[in-house]
Structure formats: structure tokens, C-alpha cells
Amino acid sequence: MAAQGVPATAVSAHDPAVRAGELTEAAVGGDRRALARLLTAVENRTPVAEAALRTLYPMAGRAHLVGITGPPGAGKSTLVAALIAELRARGRSVGVVAVDPSSPITGGALLGDRVRMQAYASDRDVFIRSMAARGHAGGLASTSAAAAAVLDACGFDLVFLETVGTGQSEVEVAAAADTTVVLEAPEMGDEVQAIKAGLLEVADIVVVNKGDRPGAQRTASQLRAMLVAVARVGVADRRHHGRVAAAPDLEPGPEPADASAPDARPRPKQPEVLVTTATTGEGVPGLLASLDRHRAAGRDGGATSAARLARAEAQVWAILADRTRAELDADGRRAGTQAILRAVADHELDPFTAVDRLLASLRG
Ligand SMILES: Nc1nc2c(ncn2[C@@H]2O[C@H](COP(=O)(O)OP(=O)(O)OP(=O)(O)O)[C@@H](O)[C@H]2O)c(=O)[nH]1
Ligand SMILES: [Mg+2]
Structure with a gap:
């Protein structure tokens, strides 16, 4: 890559591999500014990011990668802040990537994250970062996975990937995480019935946040009943254009004509449904315990390894598509x-x- 006859100093300033080497060494050594620069490179998919990931990827694989998704305003960022407080009390380190799927920067969300970040400005075991995922096919999944791998390699015990659930984005976040938490808020009311089956399908844990609001427990029991019904009816129900049938007391529907036909799709998961109040921290220790259980249960060939394979696919196919296109x-x-x-x-x-x-x- 380096042109012959160019002095070494000039080469090092421009050679992505050299720059990546400096940044990764510093970031892994605990330099947060270098880590921030690496994540910027990942966000912009620069050659430095590629070179850095070649080095960092083999060092990653130890962190628990947790996706947090749900509708706007459900309390995702507040819950992540509450989880950070809980984790820090236990001496565990936390990296957070708040991924904005819609690329243009949403002032409110970013500002909120910055304010929260200040509380941990002097804590070296917390790193919070917002980033945009630009419009590549699978961009959100592969960018999130790459950012998570960087934080993972830098030694964070848990890495949270927060993203607003807007249809496709939660599926992509799930692809980048070991454990996916889907957040709901009680005032969704009747809309609970209209939750996309896709959202429930990606959930390993469902959290009804704003437990201090009326209706939180009722929403939680509705969701539990719905998830039981979905699991019983299984694939038949999901055939209805991605919508889950409504009633909380739903009985298993009639068997479809071809119910005996083999279906390669995985059985729906039966996620736990928890209630939290992110603003006070109530229910957060329970959520943490649930996260740890999911991680432990999936470690040996279970859900976590399936999630890891999905993540590998997301990354490899995205890189393949990019590279094929570049060659053409x-x-x-x-x-x-x-x-x-x-x-x-x-x-x-x-x-x-x-x-x-x-x-x-x-x-x-
Ligand atoms: N009453 C109550 N309010 C909460 C709770 N959790 C969050 N909120 C409030 O809900 C609002 C939205 O919280 P955020 O944490 O920004 O929600 P978000 O899901 O991250 O929102 P986006 O990132 O914009 O999608 C804020 O005003 C929070 O203070 C809770 O448990 N109870
Ligand atoms: Mg948020």
C-alpha cells in the first residue's frame, strides 16, 4: 500500500493499517479517545475500521452483547442508564452503543445520551456512544456488530446496543446481539394487540417499563398470555402477515391444514416478561439476573451460539456485498x-x- 520512496513518517500518517495499529493498541490499552476514534471509523466504514477489525475481532467474543429495542420513548435509554448503575455497583464494566437507524441525528436522543454520559465521564469502565447506521443493506446489523466487537475487544463485560424499534431495525439489532430485550410501555394499551410478531420473535426477554404507571402489570399479563398463545399456535399464527392475534385470553387457534408439514423455521421463543421502572431502578436487578440466565443458558450450543452464527452471517454477507460491488x-x-x-x-x-x-x- 505504501508508495516506494516515501519517507516512513509520511506513510504512517496515511496508511490505514498503520493508523489502525496505533488506534487499536491505544484503545485496547484503555485510551478512550482512541476507542471513540475507532468507533467513528466503524461508523464511516473506513479502511482504518477494516484494518482495526482484522486485529480486534480475534480478541473479542467474551462480552455479553445485549440488544435493547422498543418503540420511541419506551424508556430504553433510561433503562440502560439504570442497568449501568446496577452493573457498576457489582464492578462490571459496560459499553453502550445507541444506534440510530435513520441516520440523520435526532437531537433529543443524542442530547439525552450525552447528559447521561457525563455522569460516567470519569468512570473508565463505562463507555457510551451514539452512532448512525448508514443505508447499506444489512448496514445496521453489520455496523452494530462491528461496534460491539470493538467494545468487546476493549474488555467491556457487557455491551448494550440500543435502537428504536421501527420495523426492520429490531431484527437487525437482534442479529448483532446475544440477548435481545424488547421494551414496551404500559400506555401502549390496545396497541399491545398490534405488536408486530417480528418484535416478539426477536425478544429473548420482554420488559414492560414505566412500572409506576397504571396498567403496567395488566400489560405484562397480556403480553405473557399472548406469548404463550403464540408459542402454542406457533407457526400457524405467524402466517397471518406478521401480526399476532389479539385477545389476551386467546385459545390456541384451529390447526392449519398443513400443520403436519415440516417447517424449517425455528419455534418461537418463550421470553420472560418483566416489569421495570427505569426511573427508580425498580425491577432492574431482576432484569440483570434474567440477562445473566439467558447468557448462561445459551452458552453451550444454545441460543447464544445461534445468535453468534446469525451475527457472523450478517457481517460476512454485508462485507461480501460491499466488496463485490466495489470490484464491479x-x-x-x-x-x-x-x-x-x-x-x-x-x-x-x-x-x-x-x-x-x-x-x-x-x-x-
Ligand atoms: N414514569 C416513568 N417514566 C419513564 C420511565 N422510564 C423512562 N421514562 C421517561 O420516558 C421518557 C423517554 O425515556 P427514554 O429513556 O429517553 O426513552 P427511549 O426509549 O430511549 O426513547 P428513544 O431513544 O427516543 O426511542 C423520558 O422522559 C423518561 O424520563 C419509567 O420507568 N417511568
Ligand atoms: Mg433512547
């Missing part, structure tokens, strides 16, 4: 690639044939 867009291939894309746009070529030709051009 490189000098010498770009014109041909553009011509094929144009032909698809003009309906002169179908997209499948287009891909056949693009792959052939890579092999050729």
Missing part, C-alpha cells in the same frame, strides 16, 4: 457494469441475467 465499480469494470445496470433500467435485460453477467465479469 472499479476502473476497468465500471463501464461494463453501468451498461448492464442501464439495460436493466430500460427493461432490455432482466435483473437475473444482469447478475449472471456481472458475476461472469468478476470471474473473467
